[in-house]
Amino acid sequence: MSAEYEVSKQNKVRQIREKAVYDKQTVHAVLDAGLIAHVGFIQDEQPLVVPMLYGRDGETIYLHGARKARIIRMLEQTDRASLNVTLVDALVIARSAFHSSMNYRSVTVFGSPTLVDDREAKLHALEIISEHMMPGRWAELREPLEKEIKMTGVIALTIDAASAKISKKPHPEDEEEDYATPVWAGILPLETAFTELVDADRLVEGVEPSAAVRALEGKRL
Amino acid sequence: MSAEYEVSKQNKVRQIREKAVYDKQTVHAVLDAGLIAHVGFIQDEQPLVVPMLYGRDGETIYLHGARKARIIRMLEQTDRASLNVTLVDALVIARSAFHSSMNYRSVTVFGSPTLVDDREAKLHALEIISEHMMPGRWAELREPLEKEIKMTGVIALTIDAASAKISKKPHPEDEEEDYATPVWAGILPLETAFTELVDADRLVEGVEPSAAVRALEGKRL
Numbered sequence A, B: 001m002s003a004e005y006e007v008s009k010q011n012k013v014r015q016i017r018e019k020a021v022y023d024k025q026t027v028h029a030v031l032d033a034g035l036i037a038h039v040g041f042i043q044d045e046q047p048l049v050v051p052m053l054y055g056r057d058g059e060t061i062y063l064h065g066a067r068k069a070r071i072i073r074m075l076e077q078t079d080r081a082s083l084n085v086t087l088v089d090a091l092v093i094a095r096s097a098f099h100s101s102m103n104y105r106s107v108t109v110f111g112s113p114t115l116v117d118d119r120e121a122k123l124h125a126l127e128i129i130s131e132h133m134m135p136g137r138w139a140e141l142r143e144p145l146e147k148e149i150k151m152t153g154v155i156a157l158t159i160d161a162a163s164a165k166i167s168k169k170p171h172p173e174d175e176e177e178d179y180a181t182p183v184w185a186g187i188l189p190l191e192t193a194f195t196e197l198v199d200a201d202r203l204v205e206g207v208e209p210s211a212a213v214r215a216l217e218g219k220r221l
Helices: A025-034 A070-077 A119-133 A144-153 A176-180 B023-035 B070-077 B119-133 B144-151 B176-180
Strands: A037-045 A046-057 A058-066 A081-093 A103-115 A153-169 A188-192 B036-041 B046-057 B060-068 B080-092 B101-115 B152-169 B186-194
Touching: A025 A046, A025 A081, A025 A153, A025 B046, A037 A070, A037 A153, A037 B036, A037 B080, A037 B186, A046 A070, A046 A081, A046 B046, A046 B080, A046 B101, A058 A070, A058 A103, A058 A119, A070 A103, A070 A153, A070 B023, A081 A153, A081 B036, A081 B046, A103 A119, A103 B046, A119 A144, A119 A153, A119 B119, A119 B144, A144 A153, A176 B144, B023 B046, B023 B101, B023 B152, B036 B060, B046 B080, B046 B119, B060 B070, B060 B101, B070 B101, B070 B152, B070 B186, B080 B152, B101 B119, B119 B144, B119 B152
Parallel strands: none
Antiparallel strands: A037 A046, A037 A081, A037 B046, A046 A058, A046 B036, A058 A153, A081 A103, A081 A188, A103 A153, A188 B186, B036 B046, B036 B080, B046 B060, B060 B152, B080 B101, B080 B186, B101 B152
16 A cells, blocks of 8 residues: 555645655554545535534545535535535744745545445434444444434545645744834644533433543643 | 525535524634635636635735735736635544545635725725734734735635535434444544744844733633
């Protein structure tokens, strides 16, 4: 297996190319860190962007929604889809507006979507998506009911091409003449993290959060 | 001015309709809270999703990139674009995988993109985008240089239609029979916040962060 995605017209990063990476490890790491993917599709010649839960299993990304959801029907019918997962890590506050920007991790994936209809394959995909969101939780829960499996639409997107763009500037890069100006510049990290568990109503008396759920507290994306 | 976006085939929310809102105040609030927009466009019949900085001025969303960037050229040439801004607020941890989900604020906007070429209009748009990211910063910085203005491509997207989907469940909603099971359930908030300013290198001696920049510390999205 190649360690890199082949660079083609499709996934070639055109802007700020020095930030572009095509190695699978980096692409996978960003996909695994994100919580939602923004999936693009075309409806009536109009581009649409829909945020979706997802999970990755090797070179396959699973997406799910209601079986009757438009996005599932559209993805079932098309052989072209793409998605982007982006995490913003910091503001890069420069001495000018032009050089101010953000640090981020961003991945774009191109693939052919297919509907997952086989019961076992669907269960596997649902486990992958659940484990992406809450590692270890799947084993703690009851099996999905048949009606739940039927009501859920699952799409498998095999990664045909992908690229990552990672910006992690330790300092803003300013115009040479601006360094002499008495304007503060620096980095302001943006932290995305789970806080503390809040009990639901109607809990069975004495039930405490499981290890899997506890492990999420304080976790940073 | 109407307080709501008209509901049409384009922006009608089809899934989980009880969460759909079309009032401008809610749509604007989500757009103003987000940091990046995922912009959808079509290239060679392929849907593409690109994360972009943005800012809102009334019913206009400004986007920017390098003047020569593909996304700017594509948006200049098309009369159809859409974008999505989503903020994830919590995991909703139910007693089953099926009912586990997320709380979020999500907005989809449809509009006709136009290139902003006039110098003054471009400066106004750049100020809107900068102020969206760092309120109060624009006035503290030098004017953009002519070369910077020329190198920047700005797109104005007038909001033709929009919808918001807000999920803020205080509790997971489980199958009636699952409430009797000794499985913990609840909410795990996800907090996205700026932390503390980090000095850049090469700062003029004695320069401290300005009020505008200080105000961002600890700010939650």
